[in-house]
Amino acid sequence: MPELPEVETVRRGLDQLVVGREITKIDVFEPKSFLGQPAEASGHRVTGTRRRGKVLMIDLDGGLTLVGHLKMTGQMVYRETAPGPDATRWGAGHPNDSLIGELPDASSRLAIHFEGGSTLYFNDQRKFGWLALIPTDQVAAIPLLAKMGPEPLEGDPWPEFRRRIRRHQATSVKAALLNQEIVAGIGNIYADEALWHARIHPATRVGDISDRKLKSALGGAAQAMRLSLELGGSTDRNYVDAEGRRGAYLDFANVFRREGQPCKRCQRPISKTRLAGRGTHFCPACQRPPRPRTV
Ligand SMILES: [Zn+2]
Incomplete structure (x- = not known):
């Protein structure tokens, strides 16, 4: 998509x-x-x-x-x-x-x-x-x-993003980032990139994540999107020109579709799992699983 x-x-x-x-x-x-x-x-x-x-x-x-x-x-x-x-x-x-x-x-x-x-x-x-x-x-x-949430690349989306995502405290953060009513335009690629950037395991409940880390995830999504646009989003990514040349589709990615390849931060292999019905890529070392909640 x-x-x-x-x-x-x-x-x-x-x-x-x-x-x-x-x-x-x-x-x-x-x-x-x-x-x-x-x-x-x-x-x-x-x-x-x-x-x-x-x-x-x-x-x-x-x-x-x-x-x-x-x-x-x-x-x-x-x-x-x-x-x-x-x-x-x-x-x-x-x-x-x-x-x-x-x-x-x-x-x-x-x-x-x-x-x-x-x-x-x-x-x-x-x-x-x-x-x-x-x-x-x-x-x-x-x-x-x-109903759509704020644009991640326009103005300061954080206050509105925070207000909206905090209504979904029991949701996994991966599912929350994919929800267009929380933030606009993010799909599977940029959700995985955002969570790698913020060192958050994709299965973590929103309610267990600090504002600081959520803000970092939003910033990570925006950073990956800007990079993607700069790297040729406007010319050759997802784009085939008259000569049939295809753009380098995912050159900017740190985790997406990189399962088994070394994490660019810690060199441990990237994992792939399924979350929110979607293939989900993360570094098991940089993005630690959420701790079981104690009663
Ligand atoms: Zn790592």
Whole structure:
């Protein structure tokens, strides 16, 4: 599942390619993937792009917004219809061959056509992702966004994060970090990185963790996300360019998908377990298991 930096990568790419373009038509191939009336977008120009947590927004003139969630396998791919040596080809999101192949393909759920002949495809193998066309002034009220926790990379998220996570004292900290109503945009990768940074075992109950350590975990998530964006989130991570070059996906990771490899802090091998239904990576030496609670 794409997390904040991956969705931000998609947003930055879209911002460069579609802002200022007028939509001529939206073709919906999979009704389940689109909420709203696609014809209502015709004739509207893209005025900007936004992101909140893992949710993407493409604002149109006339008070309309396309809101979207890539979920597990969503991707956005932009193509100029008449291919030529200079034709722009761009794609970001779930890394598979639909980023570089002929489109539409079997994973294409809808196509947004622009004046001048370019097309933005929304591809999604597993069909959990969606796009919705809704009035811009109703976007903030959709439950997913209305309930969402603070943005980890904007302002000082700590006071609001603390207020929200302290309502879940009996929850494991791993599950709490994945809860979008506690903090926005963190998924499995950045939750594991955050807890390694703060030296917290992922199974520890929130109530057993000091404010100082929780603040360190939030800072660790933000640090890993910034690094991920810097290391090419905006250019080649989760991204395949026209030549089919794939970015170095997890070069920044300290624990994620590094089971058996030495911890970058203490050299002991990283472990993998299952927690909150997710593969969870941690250093058994730096991140000691919670002590059994005594009565
Ligand atoms: Zn270690």
